[in-house]
Each structure stands twice: as structure tokens, then as C-alpha cells.
Amino acid sequence: MQTNNELIKIFHGPQHPGITGNMSVELDLLGETIKGARTHVGYLHRGFEKLIERRTIIQAFTIVCRICVPEPDPNEENFARAVENLADIEISQRAKYIRVMVLEMARLGALFLWMGGQSGSIGLGTIGQWSVHDRDLILDLFEELTGGRVYHMYIYPGGVRRELPNGFLDRLSQLLDYLESRLPLYDNVFFDNSSFKKRAIGIGVVDANEALKNGYVGQVLRGCGIKRDVRKDNPYLVYDQLDFEIPTFEGGDVYARAMVRRGEIRESIKILRQVIKQMPEDGLIMQKIPKHRKFKLKKDDTFVATESARGEFAYYMAGDGTEKIRRMQVKGPSLIHGFTLLEKLLIDEELSNVAMIMNSLGICPPEMER
Amino acid sequence: MQEGFIDYQKVLNNEEHAIKSTQSVIQKAVDWFRSKSMFVLAYGTGCGAIEMPPTFTSRYDIERLGVVGVATPRQADILIVSGYCSYKTLKRVIRSYEQMNEPKFIIALGSCTINGGMYWDSYNTIKRLEDYIPVDMFVNGCMPRPEALIEGFVKLQDNIKNAKKEAGYIKYRENNEFYKANQKKIFGDNIEPSYEANFEGMNR
Amino acid sequence: MNTKLDIKGTISPFNAITKLFEHPNTICYPSVKKEIPKGYRGFHTNTLTDCIGCANCQDVCMNEAIDMIPIEEDKNPKNSSGCIPRIDYGRCCWCSLCTDVCPPSSLKLEEDCIWANDNSNNFLYMPKDK
Amino acid sequence: MIESLKQQYNIEQKESRLFKLIIKKEEFLKTLSFISSSSNFITLSQIACADWIEDEIFKLNYILTTKERDKNLMIELEIPREESKLPTLLNFFPQAEVMERDLHEMYGIEFIGNPTLYDFALENWKEIPPMRREFDTLAYVNEHFDFRKGREDNRDVKVEIKRRRAEAKRLKNANK
Numbered sequence: 001m002q003t004n005n006e007l008i009k010i011f012h013g014p015q016h017p018g019i020t021g022n023m024s025v026e027l028d029l030l031g032e033t034i035k036g037a038r039t040h041v042g043y044l045h046r047g048f049e050k051l052i053e054r055r056t057i058i059q060a061f062t063i064v065c066r067i068c069v070p071e072p073d074p075n076e077e078n079f080a081r082a083v084e085n086l087a088d089i090e091i092s093q094r095a096k097y098i099r100v101m102v103l104e105m106a107r108l109g110a111l112f113l114w115m116g117g118q119s120g121s122i123g124l125g126t127i128g129q130w131s132v133h134d135r136d137l138i139l140d141l142f143e144e145l146t147g148g149r150v151y152h153m154y155i156y157p158g159g160v161r162r163e164l165p166n167g168f169l170d171r172l173s174q175l176l177d178y179l180e181s182r183l184p185l186y187d188n189v190f191f192d193n194s195s196f197k198k199r200a201i202g203i204g205v206v207d208a209n210e211a212l213k214n215g216y217v218g219q220v221l222r223g224c225g226i227k228r229d230v231r232k233d234n235p236y237l238v239y240d241q242l243d244f245e246i247p248t249f250e251g252g253d254v255y256a257r258a259m260v261r262r263g264e265i266r267e268s269i270k271i272l273r274q275v276i277k278q279m280p281e282d283g284l285i286m287q288k289i290p291k292h293r294k295f296k297l298k299k300d301d302t303f304v305a306t307e308s309a310r311g312e313f314a315y316y317m318a319g320d321g322t323e324k325i326r327r328m329q330v331k332g333p334s335l336i337h338g339f340t341l342l343e344k345l346l347i348d349e350e351l352s353n354v355a356m357i358m359n360s361l362g363i364c365p366p367e368m369e370r
Numbered sequence: 371m372q373e374g375f376i377d378y379q380k381v382l383n384n385e386e387h388a389i390k391s392t393q394s395v396i397q398k399a400v401d402w403f404r405s406k407s408m409f410v411l412a413y414g415t416g417c418g419a420i421e422m423p424p425t426f427t428s429r430y431d432i433e434r435l436g437v438v439g440v441a442t443p444r445q446a447d448i449l450i451v452s453g454y455c456s457y458k459t460l461k462r463v464i465r466s467y468e469q470m471n472e473p474k475f476i477i478a479l480g481s482c483t484i485n486g487g488m489y490w491d492s493y494n495t496i497k498r499l500e501d502y503i504p505v506d507m508f509v510n511g512c513m514p515r516p517e518a519l520i521e522g523f524v525k526l527q528d529n530i531k532n533a534k535k536e537a538g539y540i541k542y543r544e545n546n547e548f549y550k551a552n553q554k555k556i557f558g559d560n561i562e563p564s565y566e567a568n569f570e571g572m573n574r
Numbered sequence: 575m576n577t578k579l580d581i582k583g584t585i586s587p588f589n590a591i592t593k594l595f596e597h598p599n600t601i602c603y604p605s606v607k608k609e610i611p612k613g614y615r616g617f618h619t620n621t622l623t624d625c626i627g628c629a630n631c632q633d634v635c636m637n638e639a640i641d642m643i644p645i646e647e648d649k650n651p652k653n654s655s656g657c658i659p660r661i662d663y664g665r666c667c668w669c670s671l672c673t674d675v676c677p678p679s680s681l682k683l684e685e686d687c688i689w690a691n692d693n694s695n696n697f698l699y700m701p702k703d704k
Numbered sequence: 705m706i707e708s709l710k711q712q713y714n715i716e717q718k719e720s721r722l723f724k725l726i727i728k729k730e731e732f733l734k735t736l737s738f739i740s741s742s743s744n745f746i747t748l749s750q751i752a753c754a755d756w757i758e759d760e761i762f763k764l765n766y767i768l769t770t771k772e773r774d775k776n777l778m779i780e781l782e783i784p785r786e787e788s789k790l791p792t793l794l795n796f797f798p799q800a801e802v803m804e805r806d807l808h809e810m811y812g813i814e815f816i817g818n819p820t821l822y823d824f825a826l827e828n829w830k831e832i833p834p835m836r837r838e839f840d841t842l843a844y845v846n847e848h849f850d851f852r853k854g855r856e857d858n859r860d861v862k863v864e865i866k867r868r869r870a871e872a873k874r875l876k877n878a879n880k
Contacts, residue, residue: 194583485664
């Protein structure tokens with residue numbers, strides 16, 4: 001087939017084991033080398049923003065967590081905070097701590113799932129078997145706390161929906177001990193693995209000079225050695241009272257992003273330990289909010305952002321004085337990564353590296369098209 | 371007052387649903403073997419794809435039951451439609467399904483495939499998957515737990531082993547006009563995604 | 575691309591072999607069932623002696639998953655409409671808003687949640703009386 | 705940094721780290737290029753659009769973020785709903801491409817100069833752009849899809865209560 005240096009066009013996805021979700025990348029290939037790439041999304045478009053306009057605030061609350069499947073909690077937090085901004089609700093200190101705990105647990109879960117995906121993309125299947133199991137242990141705690149396994153629907157405008165079960169913090173602390181004891185194993189088998197290093201170093205290098213201007217977020221920035229994190233730069237909840245570091249790594253390649261995430265797992269465990277220690281004993285978990293169909297937002301708009309496991313998750317929300325939200329626009333972390341950055345990074349890479357690069361950028365299609 | 375799943379109890383009382391055991395010994399053996407080796411197409415179509423890794427890895431390890439993931443439709447027996455289908459996905463699902471070799475089965479996860487689910491008023495998702503492709507097993511949940519997914523597999527194996535129900539692929543073959551007409555109703559005439567080979571012809 | 579031999583990185587992955595002799599952590603589902611914690615959002619239950627037929631649950635449900643259907647025998651004399659909720663599990667998303675707004679707290683969710691069926695018409699659910 | 709901008713523009717502080725500037729459509733390109741080049745707000749983080757159908761306008765919010773990612777500035781402008789046109793920001797921010805493409809599909813806003821305004825999430829969409837408020841998604845769904853049968857015995861509770869009250873009254877009167 002390959003004659004006269006003609007380009008061959010193939011679709012990488014949507015039905016492909018090496019794609020991060022239901023999306024596709026259209027590639028122009030010269031031999032094994034990629035000469036052009038275009039991202040196609042829309043396979044998961046559900047019209048969330050339209051549906052939210054039709055629903056009252058309390059009804060819309062259940063739908064926002066579906067925007068990002070691997071870690072729904074930053075969405076709930078964003079939605080709740082935007083509504084609280086517009087309705088002037090101040091939540092209690094205890095609710096804030098519980099929210100931080102849920103967000104960090106969700107971050108840990110997402111990072112463990114990422115580890116499975118990243119190692120699977122280069123053929124290291126064993127790590128996925130372990131890390132998905134470890135994530136499941138976190139989900140078990142979520143089941144106990146929120147009553148849901150993946151979609152928790154727990155962070156609610158005005159606080160959180162349920163009180164902590166008896167002995168929950170002890171069990172969380174035990175789980176953290178277990179997860180911490182597993183980390184050297186992951187280091188040995190995955191992060192120090194010479195085959196991973198050989199594959200990952202120097203692949204998918206992001207230009208650090210234009211990273212800030214082009215609006216990259218999360219591990220892509222931190223993998224270039226730029227220390228940016230919404231939790232530190234624009235603190236929400238009680239993150240300004242907690243002691244943690246933002247891990248960074250030089251290089252901007254797949255390996256750097258992996259090492260940043262490795263550091264983040266440790267920092268998340270550290271934050272959770274502090275939350276367990278500092279959790280206020282009493283306090284209202286739920287402020288009194290108006291009933292369904294009487295909960296109205298003033299005519300105003302706001303912009304909130306939360307650090308998810310893949311970067312900044314931002315919502316724009318406008319109320320119009322009725323019980324329905326006029327507009328809620330979502331900007332997920334992978335919108336820019338999936339289009340502008342991915343299309344640029346894939347040029348002159350090999351076909352076999354596509355899955356690895358996509359995984360390390362943390363591209364998640366449901367939040368790109370909503 | 372009836373409790374639980376209402377229509378199911380009607381079906382249980384119905385005489386016609388009794389197991390047909392008119393098949394030959396060889397056919398029975400073939401069905402038994404068939405139920406013990408299920409190759410699942412790795413196509414995560416919707417939300418439910420997030421529960422696939424726990425199901426297929428060490429925690430729930432569905433490989434115990436002979437269920438293995440494969441990469442291409444040509445080797446697969448089972449297609450898991452894991453949740454809502456947008457127009458664009460449904461086209462690819464139909465194409466993948468038509469590429470699979472018989473015998474082939476579909477497992478549909480979650481409320482969205484049954485009656486629209488959360489997205490019942492969304493302009494871009496289909497409401498009843500059954501109208502467009504034949505589904506062999508529906509699993510309850512939003513999304514289903516891995517246990518529920520395994521339950522779906524176990525029940526499907528049981529159906530295959532005991533020839534309890536007409537398989538979906540036979541329905542698709544015999545009532546092809548019905549399915550094609552429904553597909554045409556929402557897609558218009560260009561049902562298949564058009565993969566044009568020329569570079570200038572593309573949008574960009 | 576560094577061509578230097580990475581001895582530590584070559585040997586350390588073999589640590590995985592130590593896991594070969596450990597007890598597997600698999601939950602063999604159909605035979606062994608994992609205990610689902612209390613408070614899990616599964617199927618609905620409805621205490622008929624408490625249900626007042628107010629349709630608050632129907633009003634709050636954004637999926638229109640709840641039908642109010644007439645009850646055959648009155649178990650609660652205070653049931654003003656004579657109707658009780660029935661859930662369509664082809665719509666429900668288990669958000670438990672309906673149980674939050676229930677004035678007498680008769681509608682609840684139980685831990686049981688597993689159901690698979692080959693007929694898609696079998697997903698209308700009448701909550702169990704508890 | 706924000707102080708020097710405040711001298712030049714009428715910037716309102718919404719929250720401790722969120723600012724808002726309302727501009728006219730005509731000075732859009734000038735303002736954005738000035739702020740992004742001469743101040744600390746170098747990144748375009750989101751283009752948010754809201755449809756105010758009662759005023760016949762779209763309100764667009766260009767949300768700029770500082771280099772330190774600690775402050776956000778919302779630059780709001782109004783454009784008419786009919787013939788909604790704006791110059792593209794592709795020359796200043798490469799990420800504007802995909803955001804404008806999204807808004808073009810969802811609202812039908814024309815971004816002059818953006819070469820990639822083709823299908824984003826929808827395929828072969830022939831109706832009016834779905835995020836415009838006059839597009840009724842429920843009517844569209846009822847036209848294109850059927851829902852599952854078996855739920856017709858649903859009763860309206862208010863009607864039922866009225867009926868039962870009337871019946872009870874009738875019985876009471878009959879007993880008298």
C-alpha cells in the first residue's frame with residue numbers, strides 16, 4: 001500500500017483499546033510516523049448545559065456529577081460553590097473539611113485509575129490489576145459515606161448530604177496506611193521500571209515557554225516545572241489551612257507528568273491525614289436551604305474553579321432570578337489538552353505512542369463535549 | 371398489592387415462558403461450550419465503561435467465568451453498550467455490531483439504554499436501545515455495580531446454555547427491515563459513518 | 575534516548591513475583607457476595623402504613639421516573655389521594671432526592687441493588703412494603 | 705497589576721479574586737489585545753456565553769487569568785442574537801479555536817476569521833443550534849423518539865384528591 005511517500009489516514013478510536021474513553025483521533029501517517037492529527041469528539045455529547053437550563057437547582061445537582069466519569073466530585077464541588085456564591089450561603093467549617101476529604105479521596109481514586117491506564121497503554125498489565133483494586137478500596141469507603149459507588153451525589157449546595165458514619169475516619173486512616181505501604185511497590189514495578197523510562201522519557205514534550213499563555217493546566221504545567229495549582233493559587237474550602245506541597249518535575253514529557261502524579265498521590269495522603277486530625281467534632285453539615293421550587297438565584301454571574309486530578313475544572317454560572325439556572329458552562333481540564341495541545345504533540349511521534357501521550361495528558365472526552 | 375418488578379411476575383406465571391428443551395444433544399453441547407467462552411469487545415461507549423476495569427481486573431475478576439476482553443469486533447462475541455448512546459456513538463455501535471461474527475450478543479448497562487434514563491429529554495441521545503439493535507441482557511443501575519454486571523453475564527450464560535430465549539443476532543437477521551427502518555428514522559439515509567479516503571474531501 | 579544500562583530499573587520490576595504467593599483478593603461474586611454497607615442507595619422500599627400519597631417524590635424527580643398509581647386497599651387512612659409511587663428503573667438514577675423530600679419518610683432505599691433481565695419491559699418496580 | 709488596569713477601565717470587584725469589566729462590542733478587540741499584552745492577565749481560560757432571549761442579546765464573558773493563576777477577570781460584552789458576529793481571538797490565543805468552535809455550534813455565533821467552524825460535537829445537525837433558548841429539547845425528543853409503554857396508569861394526584869373529596873362529600877350527604 002505504501003508507495004511514493006503517500007500519507008495514510010487512520011482513525012485511532014473510538015473503538016480502540018488504547019483510547020482514553022469514547023473519542024477518536026484522526027491520524028495522517030507516513031509509515032509509522034504521524035504527520036497530522038485531528039481530534040474528533042461528540043460521541044458522548046448529552047447536552048448537559050441544555051438539560052440544566054430545564055431543571056431546578058436541586059434537580060440539576062444530580063446531573064452535574066455525570067460530566068466527568070472518573071472523578072465526579074470536583075463537578076459537585078464546583079456546582080455547589082457556584083450556587084452558594086449566587087445565593088449567599090456560607091457553609092460550616094465541618095462541611096468544608098468533609099468536602100476536602102471527599103475531594104482528596106476522589107483525587108486518590110482517579111490517580112490510581114490513571115496508573116492502571118498509563119501502565120496498560122505501554123503493555124504493563126500487572127500494575128492495572130493492582131491499582132484498580134486499590135482504587136476499589138477507596139470506592140468501598142465512598143459507598144459507606146455517600147451511598148454511591150462512582151456517582152456520589154454527596155456535595156450539595158449548603159453543605160454535604162450525610163453525616164460521617166461511626167468510625168469512618170479510623171477506617172480511612174487504616175486505608176491510608178495500606179495505600180502508603182503499597183506505594184514502594186508501585187515505585188519498583190512502574191515508576192522505576194526501565195522499560196517505562198525508556199518508553200516515556202523524551203516523548204510528548206510540552207513547550208514550557210508557551211504553556212502558561214496557552215492555558216494548559218494541571219500536570220502538564222507541573223511537568224514543565226511550573227508550580228500552578230488552584231488549591232494554592234486561588235484557595236477554596238480550607239486548603240489554605242492545610243500544609244501540602246505542589247510536586248513539580250522538569251522535562252515536560254510523559255515521564256515528568258507521571259512523576260508529578262506520583263508526588264500527588266503522596267501529597268493527597270498527607271492532606272487526608274491532616275483532615276482526619278483537624279476535623280471539627282461538631283457543626284452543622286447542612287445549612288438550611290430553601291425547598292425545591294422555592295430556591296431562587298439572583299440575577300448575577302460567577303466563575304468558580306476547582307483542582308481536579310487532571311487540572312483546573314472551571315464553571316461559569318449565571319442566575320436569572322428564577323428557580324432555574326440561566327446558564328452553566330463547563331470548562332474541563334482536557335478541553336485545551338485534547339484539541340490544541342494533542343494535535344500539536346502528536347506530530348512526528350510514532351503511532352504506538354499515541355495511547356501513552358493521551359493517557360499522560362489525562363484526556364477525558366465527556367467533559368470536552370459535555 | 372404486587373411488589374417488586376411487576377411485569378416479571380406476569381412473565382413467570384406465563385406458561386409460554388417454560389423452557390423449551392427440544393434441541394438435540396449436539397446442539398446442547400455446543401451451547402454449553404458457547405456459554406463458557408465469551409469474548410468481550412473493548413468499546414467503552416458511555417459512563418458504564420468506568421466499571422469495566424474493576425470487573426475485568428483482580429477485584430471481581432470476571433475471567434473466572436470465561437469472559438475475556440478482545441480488541442477487535444471480528445474476534446468478539448459480546449458487545450457491552452455501557453450506558454447512553456449519542457447519535458454519533460450509535461452509528462459506530464451498529465457498525466461494530468455488524469462487523470462481529472455470529473453468534474453475537476449485546477449486554478446493555480444502565481437505565482439509559484432501557485428508557486432514556488437521566489438523559490430522557492436530551493436531544494442527542496437515543497432512548498430505547500432495543501429499537502436499533504437487539505439487546506440480549508439489560509442490567510439495572512446508574513451505573514451498575516460490577517456485581518450487577520457479573521449477574522448480567524451469568525444470566526446471559528444461563529440463557530445461552532438452556533436456549534431460553536431467541537438470541538438477538540437471529541432477531542437482527544430475521545427482522546432486519548424493522549431495525550434498519552428505525553435506524554433510518556433517526557439517521558436519515560447515511561447510516562454508516564463515512565470514512566472518506568481522500569484528504570481534500572474532509573472538512574478541514 | 576539513553577543507552578546506559580539501568581540495572582536498578584531492570585531488576586526492580588521483578589518484585590512483582592513476590593505477589594505470586596499471596597492470597598488473591600478476588601470476590602468470587604455469584605458464590606461469595608460482598609457485604610454492601612448500610613445506607614447504600616439500592617432499590618426503593620415504601621412503608622404503606624405511612625405513605626400519604628402526596629406526590630412530592632414525583633415532583634422532585636427530574637427523570638420523571640415516578641408514577642402515582644391507585645392503591646387497591648387503603649393501609650393508611652391518611653393517604654389523601656389513594657395513590658402510591660411506582661418507580662421506572664429505566665429512568666431512575668438513584669439520587670435519593672425522592673427519599674429526602676418524603677414528608678413521612680416512608681420512601682427509603684435498601685441495600686439490595688442487583689437485577690439483570692433479558693426483557694426490557696421488566697423494569698417497572700413497585701417498592702417493597704417494609 | 706489590577707490597580708493600573710482599574711485606572712484605565714471601569715473594573716468591578718465581584719469576589720476577592722474575581723473581577724468584572726463590561727465593555728462595548730466595538731472596543732472588544734482593542735481591549736482584549738491591550739489587556740492580554742500589557743497586563744498580567746495573559747491567558748484565556750474560558751469563553752462563556754449566556755442567552756438572554758428576553759433582551760434579544762447574547763452575553764459573552766471572556767474570562768482571562770493571570771500568569772500566577774490567582775485572579776480571574778471576566779470581560780463581558782453583549783451581541784445581538786440575530787446576526788451574531790464577532791472577530792476571532794485566534795491570533796492572540798490558540799486555545800480560542802476550540803472554544804469558538806463550540807460556541808459556533810451551540811449558539812450559531814459567527815467568529816470571523818476562525819477557519820475551523822465545522823462540526824464539533826454534533827453530526828449532521830439540521831435544526832437550530834441546540835443551546836439557543838428557543839430550541840425546545842423536549843419537543844424535539846417527543847418528535848423523534850418513543851418512550852416505553854406501560855406507564856399510562858399514572859394518575860395526577862391533585863385531580864385524584866379532588867375526586868376523592870367530592871366522593872366523600874357525596875357519601876356524607878347520602879348518609880344524611
